[in-house]
Amino acid sequence: MSVSSLNLSTNYIGNTLIPNLNLVTLATELGGKTSAISSFSFAGAASTYSFGLYQYDVGANPAAREFLSSIGFSATQISQLSQNGGLTTAQVTALSNQLSTALEDPANAAALQTLNSTWASGLVTQVQNVLNTVSQTNPGIADQIYSSPAMQLQLLDYANQFGLSTTGPMANWLSGQSITEPGGTFKIPAASQLTGNEIQSVVMGTAYGVSNSTSETNRENALNSTLNSITLGVPGVTINATSFNGTFTGTDVTLSSGTAAVISGSGDAFTMGSGSSVSSVGTANAFSCGPNSIISVNGTESVTCAPSGSLTVTGSNVAASVAANSTVTVNGTGNNFTLDNGSAINFTSTGNNAVICGGIQGEVTGNANLTCTGGVLGVSGNDGTVTVNNETITVAAGSTVTVSGSGDTINAGAGANITIEGNGSAGTADTVNESNGSVTLEANARAAVNGSGDTVTASSADNLGVYGGNDTVTGVSGDGIWVGQNGATSAASDTVNASGATVTVAANSRVNVFGANDTVNGQSSDNFGVYGASDTVNGVAGDGIWVGQNGATTTASDTVNASGATVTIAANSRVNINGSSDTVDGQSSDNFGVYGASDTVNGVSGDGIWIGQNGSTSTAIDTVNASNAGVTIAANSHANVYGSSDTVNGQSADNFGVYGNGDSINGVSGDNIWVGTNGTVGAFDGVAVSGATLTVTANSQVNVTGNTDTVNMSTGDSVGVYGGGNTINSGAGNLVVLGNTGGNYDTVDATGDASGSTTANGQATGIALNTSTQANINGSHDSLSGSTGDTLHVSGTYDPFSGNSDSVTYSGANTGDTVTGSGDTGTGWIDPPVGDGGGGDGDGDGGGDPDAVSLAGRNGAIHTNSVGKSVIRADTLNAEKLSQPSWIAEREGVFFYDDESDVLQRSDVSSRVGIAATSQNAHQLIQSMASFGVPSAAQIELFAANKTLIHPPLLAASH
Numbered sequence: 001m002s003v004s005s006l007n008l009s010t011n012y013i014g015n016t017l018i019p020n021l022n023l024v025t026l027a028t029e030l031g032g033k034t035s036a037i038s039s040f041s042f043a044g045a046a047s048t049y050s051f052g053l054y055q056y057d058v059g060a061n062p063a064a065r066e067f068l069s070s071i072g073f074s075a076t077q078i079s080q081l082s083q084n085g086g087l088t089t090a091q092v093t094a095l096s097n098q099l100s101t102a103l104e105d106p107a108n109a110a111a112l113q114t115l116n117s118t119w120a121s122g123l124v125t126q127v128q129n130v131l132n133t134v135s136q137t138n139p140g141i142a143d144q145i146y147s148s149p150a151m152q153l154q155l156l157d158y159a160n161q162f163g164l165s166t167t168g169p170m171a172n173w174l175s176g177q178s179i180t181e182p183g184g185t186f187k188i189p190a191a192s193q194l195t196g197n198e199i200q201s202v203v204m205g206t207a208y209g210v211s212n213s214t215s216e217t218n219r220e221n222a223l224n225s226t227l228n229s230i231t232l233g234v235p236g237v238t239i240n241a242t243s244f245n246g247t248f249t250g251t252d253v254t255l256s257s258g259t260a261a262v263i264s265g266s267g268d269a270f271t272m273g274s275g276s277s278v279s280s281v282g283t284a285n286a287f288s289c290g291p292n293s294i295i296s297v298n299g300t301e302s303v304t305c306a307p308s309g310s311l312t313v314t315g316s317n318v319a320a321s322v323a324a325n326s327t328v329t330v331n332g333t334g335n336n337f338t339l340d341n342g343s344a345i346n347f348t349s350t351g352n353n354a355v356i357c358g359g360i361q362g363e364v365t366g367n368a369n370l371t372c373t374g375g376v377l378g379v380s381g382n383d384g385t386v387t388v389n390n391e392t393i394t395v396a397a398g399s400t401v402t403v404s405g406s407g408d409t410i411n412a413g414a415g416a417n418i419t420i421e422g423n424g425s426a427g428t429a430d431t432v433n434e435s436n437g438s439v440t441l442e443a444n445a446r447a448a449v450n451g452s453g454d455t456v457t458a459s460s461a462d463n464l465g466v467y468g469g470n471d472t473v474t475g476v477s478g479d480g481i482w483v484g485q486n487g488a489t490s491a492a493s494d495t496v497n498a499s500g501a502t503v504t505v506a507a508n509s510r511v512n513v514f515g516a517n518d519t520v521n522g523q524s525s526d527n528f529g530v531y532g533a534s535d536t537v538n539g540v541a542g543d544g545i546w547v548g549q550n551g552a553t554t555t556a557s558d559t560v561n562a563s564g565a566t567v568t569i570a571a572n573s574r575v576n577i578n579g580s581s582d583t584v585d586g587q588s589s590d591n592f593g594v595y596g597a598s599d600t601v602n603g604v605s606g607d608g609i610w611i612g613q614n615g616s617t618s619t620a621i622d623t624v625n626a627s628n629a630g631v632t633i634a635a636n637s638h639a640n641v642y643g644s645s646d647t648v649n650g651q652s653a654d655n656f657g658v659y660g661n662g663d664s665i666n667g668v669s670g671d672n673i674w675v676g677t678n679g680t681v682g683a684f685d686g687v688a689v690s691g692a693t694l695t696v697t698a699n700s701q702v703n704v705t706g707n708t709d710t711v712n713m714s715t716g717d718s719v720g721v722y723g724g725g726n727t728i729n730s731g732a733g734n735l736v737v738l739g740n741t742g743g744n745y746d747t748v749d750a751t752g753d754a755s756g757s758t759t760a761n762g763q764a765t766g767i768a769l770n771t772s773t774q775a776n777i778n779g780s781h782d783s784l785s786g787s788t789g790d791t792l793h794v795s796g797t798y799d800p801f802s803g804n805s806d807s808v809t810y811s812g813a814n815t816g817d818t819v820t821g822s823g824d825t826g827t828g829w830i831d832p833p834v835g836d837g838g839g840g841d842g843d844g845d846g847g848g849d850p851d852a853v854s855l856a857g858r859n860g861a862i863h864t865n866s867v868g869k870s871v872i873r874a875d876t877l878n879a880e881k882l883s884q885p886s887w888i889a890e891r892e893g894v895f896f897y898d899d900e901s902d903v904l905q906r907s908d909v910s911s912r913v914g915i916a917a918t919s920q921n922a923h924q925l926i927q928s929m930a931s932f933g934v935p936s937a938a939q940i941e942l943f944a945a946n947k948t949l950i951h952p953p954l955l956a957a958s959h
Contacts, residue, residue, distance in 0.1 A: 005241030006135055006146065008128055009254055012236030018120045020149065021156050022053065023230055027222040028157055029055045038103045039096035042085050045212075049081040049092070051099060052112060054119050054160060058082050067115050071102040126164040127155045130174065133166045138176040143246045144194045145174075147265075149232035154199045157223055162206065173202055181205040196227075234269075257290070270295075272311070287311065289326070291413075292396070303328055339372040346370070373405075390428070403430060406446075412437055420447045425463045425480075435468065448482075452492060466494065467506065475501045477517075484509025488527045488544070499532065512546075516556070522565075530558065531570065539565045541581075548573025552591045552608070563596065576610075580620065586629075595634065598622065603629045603643075612637025616655045616672075627660065640674075644682070650689070658685065659697070667692045669708075676700025676717070679760070690723065699760030707744065716760035721746060724774070735763045739770030747776040751796070755783035769803070781816075792826075801829070 008017065030036040030053070040049045040058075048059030056064035059082035068078050077095060080087060087095075102108050135142040145151045158164055165171065169179045174194075178187040183205025188194065200220050203209055209216040236252040239259050249265040255276035263270075266282040272293035279296040286302040287295050289311030295301075296314040303311060303320045312329040313320065322328050324340035331348050338356045339345060346369045347353050357372035373390075390407035397413025406423040412434035420430050422444040432439050435451035441458045448465040449456050458464045458475040465482035466473050469492025475481050477500030484506030486492055492510075496503055499515035507523035516532040522539040529546030530537045533556035539545050541564030548570030550556055556574075560567055563579035571587035580596040586603040593610030594601050597618055603609050603626030611622050612634030620638075624631055627643035635651035644660040650667035657674030658665050661682030667673050669691030676697035678685060683701075687694060690706035698714035708725040713734050720737040721728055724744025730736050732752035748767055757765040766783035769775060769790045777784060780796035786803030793809050794801070798816030801808050803824060810817045810828030817829045 005239065005244055006131070006142070006246070007238050007240065008124070008131075008146070008152075009236035009238045009252065012233075012252065013124055016233035016236070017124065017149065017152060017156075018117070020153060020230055020232065021120055021123070022116070024153050024157055024223060024226050025053055025160060027226040028219045029053065029160075031222065038100040040081060040092055040099065042087075042092075044085070045208075046084065048084055049087070049095075053116055056115070056119070059084070063115060063118070067111060068099075070111060071099075071105075071108045073098070123156050123159045123164075126159045127152060129166050130155070130164055130171045133171055134174045136175075138174065138188070139246065140191065141174055141176070141188060141194050143248060146237045147235055147248050147251045148196075149235050150196055150227045151194065151199060152235070153227060153232075154196055154203075154223065157219075158199075158203055161219075162208070169206075170202060182207045182210040196224075200224075255290075255293075289328075339370070341372055341374065343372050344370060395434075406430065409433065420445050423447075425461050429463070429465075452486070458498075469494065471495070472497070474498065477501060480504075482506060483511050484523075484526070484528075486510055488525050516550075522562070529570075532558070534558065536561070538562065539567075539579075541565060544568070546570060547575050548587075548590070550574055552589050580614075586626070593634075594622070596622070600625070602626065603631075605629065608632075610634060611639050612651075612654070614638055616653050644678075650692075661685070665689070675702050676714075678702075682761075684718075684720075701759075701761050705740075718759045718761055718763045722770075730767070733757055733759065733765055735759045735765055736767045737770065738768070738773050738775050741772075741774045743774060745774045745776050745791075745793070747778065749778045750782050751779035753779070753782045755785075769806075786821075794828075 026032055026034065037053050040051050042049050047057050050057050058064050058068070058078065065078050065082070080091070081095065103112060131142050131145060155164065158170060169181060173179045173186050173188065176188060178185060181202070186202050186205060188198070203220065204213070204216060234250065234252050236254070237248070238254045238256065239261055240256045241259060244259060244261040247264040248268050250267045252269050253263065254271045255261055255273050255278065257273040257275055259273060259276045261277070262279045264281045266284050268282070269286045270278055271288045272278070272290040274291040275293065276290060277294035278287070285297070289303070294312040294314070297318055301318060301320045303313065303322050303326065311327070312331065314331045315335070316332040317334045318332065319336045321338045322340060322343045322345055324342045326343040329346040329348055330337070330353060333352060336354045337345055341358065345355065355370060395401050395410055395412035395416045395418060398415040400417040402419040402421060403410055404421040407428035407430065409431045410418055410433065412418055412432060414436040416434055416437040418432055418434065418437065419440045419442065422442045423430060423446060425444050425446050427446055429446040429448050432447060432449045433451060434449065434454055436453035437451065439447070439449050439454060439456045441447055441462045441464055443459040444461045446463045448467065450467050452468040453470045454466065454468065456464065456466050456471060456473045458479050458481070460476055461478055462475070463480040464473070464475065467485040469486035469490055471483070471494045473481060473483060473494070473496045475496065475498035479498060479501045481496060481498060481501055481503045483494050483496055483503065486494060486509055488508050488510050490510050494509070494511045496511060496513040497515060498518060500517045501515065502519045503513050504521045505511045505523060505526050505528045508525045509528065511528040513520050513528065513530045514532060517534045518530065518532065519536045520528070520530045520538070522528055522537070522543045522545065524540055525542050526539070527544040531549040533550035533554055535547070535558045537545060537547055537558065537560040539560065539562030543562060543565040545560060545562060545565055545567045547558050547560055547567065550558055550573055552572050552574050554574050558573070558575045560575060560577040561579060562577070562582060564581045565579065566583045567577050568585045569575050569587055569590045569592050572589045573592065575592040577584055577592065577594045578596060581598045582594065582596065584592070584594045584599060584601045586592055586601070586607045586609065588604055589606050591608040595613040597614035597620030599611070599622045601609060601611060601622070601624040603624065605628035607626060607629040609624060609626060609629055609631045611624055611631060614620055614622055614637055616636050616638050618638045622637065622639040624639060624641040625643060626646060628645045629643065631641050631646055631648045633639050633648065633650045633654045633656045636653045638655045640657040640659065641648050642659050645662045646658065646660060647664045648658045648666070650656055650671045650673065652668050653670050654667070655672040659677035661678040663685045665673060665675060665685065665687040667687065667689030671689060671692040673687060673689065673692055674695045674697065675685050675687055678700050685702045687702060687704045688706060689709060691708045692706070693710045694704060695712045696702050696714060696717050696719055699716035701718040703720040703722065704711055705722045707723040709721070709723065711719060711721055711726060711728045713719055713728065713730045713736070715731065715733045718735040719728070720739070722740040724741040724746065726746045728736055728746065728748045730748060730750035730753050734753055736748055736750065736753065738746050738748070750767065753765060753767055755764060755766045759765060766785060767777060769786040769792070771787040772789040774791045777792060777794045777799065778796060781798045782796065784792065784794065784799060784801040786792065786801065786806045788805045790803060790806040792801065792806065793811065794817065795811045797813060800816070800818045800820065802820040804821040805823035806821065808819050808824055808826035808829060814828050814830055819826065819829045
C-alpha cells in the first residue's frame with residue numbers, strides 16, 4: 001500500500017473493513033454457503049476451477065496452486081484443476097472431498113486463513129492506491145469514499161471480481177474522467193455526491209456485466225443485501241500530510257505528528273498526533289489530543305487529553321468538556337469548560353472564562369493554570385505553582401513548574417524545571433517522570449524521579465529516589481538518596497554528590513558516589529563507585545565496587561562490607577574491606593586491608609596490603625597477588641602471597657605462604673610459613689622470624705634469619721639459616737648454609753645431601769657452615785664443609801667434613817666419616833689418607849698409621865690403614881662370612897684380610913681381590929702382592945654379606 005496524504009487507518013482495516021469484506025465475499029462469491037469454501041467449482045467463461053472464500057482460480061492464481069500443493073494435492077491433480085473445465089462430476093467430487101478432508105486439519109485451515117488474509121489485504125491495497133490517485137484530481141469524491149464503508153466494500157468486491165488498477169476504467173471514472181464500457185458511457189458530474197447506485201451502474205456496464213447480466217445482477221443484489229444487514233462500523237482515516245483540507249462526516253480521523261488540517265463536517269472523532277492542529281468547521285466533534293496539539297473550534301465540543309498530551313483550544317463562546325487527567329490550553333473568551341477530576345486547563349487570554357470542577361463553578365480572568373483535583377480547583381500563573389494531591393501532572397518540555405502536594409505524578413518533557421515543595425520527608429512521595437530535565441526538592445520533601453540525563457538537587461532532610469541513566473544528584477548531610485535502575489553494564493552511569501548522606505543503589509545499577517562520611521548500600525548485581533573519605537560501603541555478592549580517592553595516608557579510611565564482590569581500590573587510597581570470597585584489586589600507592597575468608601587480592605608495586613582474619617586453620621585461604629608491595633597478615637590468619645620483592649609481615653598464630661623472588665618475610669613465634677617457588681635464577685627470599693615453622697618449596701632459594709625455627713626443605717633448594725637453635729630438615733639435592741648460631745646449636749636432619757650435585761639455582765649441594773657456627777648434623781651420606789671455628793656433632797655414616805681449625809665430633813660407627821683440612825679436632829672420624837692434603841690430630845685414626853705401606857697404583861700411591869683401625873666388614877669371597885679390610889686404596893678400592901687363613905685369598909681377579917696385610921709384617925704384604933697386578937678401578941667391586949653389589953666408598957677429596 002502506498003503512503004499518501006490520506007490513508008485508511010490500520011486499525012479500521014484490520015478490525016472493521018476486512019471482516020466486513022469476508023461477509024460480503026461469502027454472499028457474492030458463494031451465495032452465503034460456507035460449505036462451498038471447501039469444494040471446487042467451475043464458473044465457466046475463461047476461468048479454471050476455483051475454491052475458497054475468495055474463489056481462488058487455480059489456473060490463474062499461483063498462490064492457490066502453492067496452497068493446494070502444501071496440503072497434499074499432487075502436481076497432476078493441480079494440473080487438472082488448472083484446466084478450463086473438462087473434469088467429470090465424479091472427478092470434481094473426489095477432488096472436493098479431498099479438499100474438505102484436508103481442511104479438517106487445523107494447520108491446513110490456518111494456512112487457508114493466511115491465504116485469505118493475504119488476498120484481502122491485497123484487495124485493500126488496490127482500493128487504497130486508487131483512492132490515492134483519485135485524491136489528486138477529484139479529492140471530494142475520495143473524501144466521500146473514505147467516509148463511506150459501503151462504497152469501500154463495493155470497490156473491494158469489484159477488485160475481487162475484476163481487479164482494480166490505478167489506470168483502469170473504475171479509477172478513471174472516480175477521478176472525473178469519462179469512460180466508455182460495453183454498457184454505456186459514464187462520468188461523475190463535478191461537485192456531485194457519489195452514491196453506491198452509481199458505482200453499481202459502472203459494474204453492470206462492464207463487458208462481463210453486459211454478457212452475464214443475470215449472474216452479475218444476482219451478485220449485486222447479494223452485495224446490497226449484505227451491506228444492509230451488517231454493521232458497517234465507523235470509517236477510519238489517517239492524514240499524513242503536512243497540510244490537509246477535506247470533508248468528513250462521522251469519521252474517525254487520525255492526524256499524524258505535525259499535520260495541520262482544516263476539516264469540514266460534524267460528528268467526527270479526531271485523534272491528534274504530536275504537534276498536530278485542526279481547524280474544525282462543524283459541531284459535535286470529539287478531540288483526543290496529542291502532545292502540543294491545537295484545535296480551533298466554534299461550537300460544543302468534547303475534548304479529551306491524555307496525561308502525555310496537551311491541547312490548545314482557540315475559540316470563543318465554546319462549550320467543552322475536558323476529560324479526566326487532560327491538559328488543555330485555551331486562548332479565547334466567554335468559554336465554558338467542565339473539567340473532570342484530575343484534568344487541567346491553562347488560559348492564555350485576558351478575557352473571562354468559566355469553569356466547573358466538581359461542585360465548584362468558577363470564573364477565571366487572565367492568564368491562569370487550573371487543576372481540578374477531588375473537587376478542588378488549583379490555580380497558578382505562568383511559572384506558577386500547581387497544588388494537587390494524588391494526581392498526574394504533565395509538564396511541557398522546557399517549562400518551569402512548582403508542584404505543591406503529595407502523591408502526585410509529574411510527567412515532564414525534556415528540559416523542564418520542576419520544583420517539589422515540602423510534602424514531608426516521610427509523606428507520600430511525588431513521582432517525576434522526566435529525562436534531560438531539572439528537579440529541585442525543597443526542604444523536608446519526598447520524591448522519586450524517573451528518567452535519564454536529569455539534574456536533581458535536594459535540600460535538607462529530604463528523601464529522594466532517582467532512577468535512570470546519566471542522572472546527576474546533589475544532596476546534603478542527612479538526606480536519604482536512592483539511585484540507579486540504569487543497568488549495571490550501562491555506559492550511562494548515575495552520579496551522586498553528597499556528604500553525610502545515606503545512599504542506596506538499586507539492584508542492577510551503575511552509580512558513582514562522591515562525598516565524605518556517606519553510607520552507601522548496594523543491592524544485587526550492582527557496579528558502583530564510592531569516592532571520598534570515611535565512607536562506609538555495604539555490598540552484596542556479585543557487586544562490582546570501586547572505592548577510595550581519600551589519600552593513602554589519611555586517617556579517614558573508607559570501609560567496604562561485602563562478600564562475593566569485586567572491589568577495586570582507586571589509586572592513592574586507604575580502604576578496609578570486610579567480607580569473604582571477595583576479589584580486591586588495588587591500584588598504585590594504596591593502603592588497604594582485606595579481612596575475611598577466601599578473598600583474592602591483586603595489588604601493584606608500592607601498595608600496603610593487610611589481609612586475613614580468616615582463622616589460621618581455615619581451609620578458606622586468602623590469596624594476595626602483588627610484587628614490590630608491603631603485605632601484613634593479620635593474627636590467626638591463613639593466606640598465600642604470590643609475587644616478587646614483596647615485604648610480608650606475619651602476626652601471631654598465622655599460617656601463610658609467600659611465593660616469588662626476592663621477597664622479605666617477617667614472622668613471629670608460632671607462625672607456619674611457606675616460602676619459595678622462585679625458580680632457578682630468581683633472587684633469594686629473606687625470612688626473619690624466630691620460633692616459627694618454615695617450609696621451603698622445591699627448587700627455591702631462601703635465607704632465614706632467626707632462632708629456634710624449624711625449616712623444612714624440599715628437593716633442589718638452596719637455604720641459608722642464620723641463628724641458633726634452629727632445626728633444618730633437608731635431603732638429597734639441597735644446599736644448607738648455617739651461621740650466626742651464637743653458641744646455640746642448629747640441628748640439621750638430612751640424609752643423602754652429598755656434594756657432587758647442584759641445586760636448582762646451580763649452587764653446589766651439601767651442608768656448609770659459616771665461621772664459628774655450632775651445629776648438630778643427623779643423617780648419613782651428607783657432605784659437610786666448614787669455615788673456621790665451627791663446632792659440629794655428627795651422627796651418621798659416610799658424612800665427610802672439610803674445614804680448618806674446626807671441632808668435629810662423630811658419634812656411633814665412623815664408617816666413611818672423614819675430616820679433611822688442617823687444625824681440626826674432634827673424635828670418631830677417620831684421618832684422610834696420606835698425600836690427600838689433609839690429616840688431623842684427633843682420635844679419629846690415632847694420629848696416623850705406622851703400618852702403612854705404599855705401592856704404585858693407577859692414580860698414584862696406594863695407602864693402607866692398619867687392620868685394627870678398620871670398622872668395615874664385608875663378604876669378599878662369597879664365603880658367607882665377613883672379613884675386615886686391611887687397607888684402602890684411594891680411588892682404587894678396598895682390600896680385605898682373611899682372618900682365618902691369614903694368607904692371600906685370590907678369587908676372580910676381575911671382580912674382587914683378597915690380600916693379607918697384618919700389622920706384624922708389612923714386608924709379607926709386599927711379597928704376597930708381587931704375584932698379581934693391582935686391578936684398575938673399573939675391575940674392583942665390593943660384595944656385601946647379602947651378596948648385593950655395592951661400590952667401595954671414596955675418600956673425601958682434599959680442599
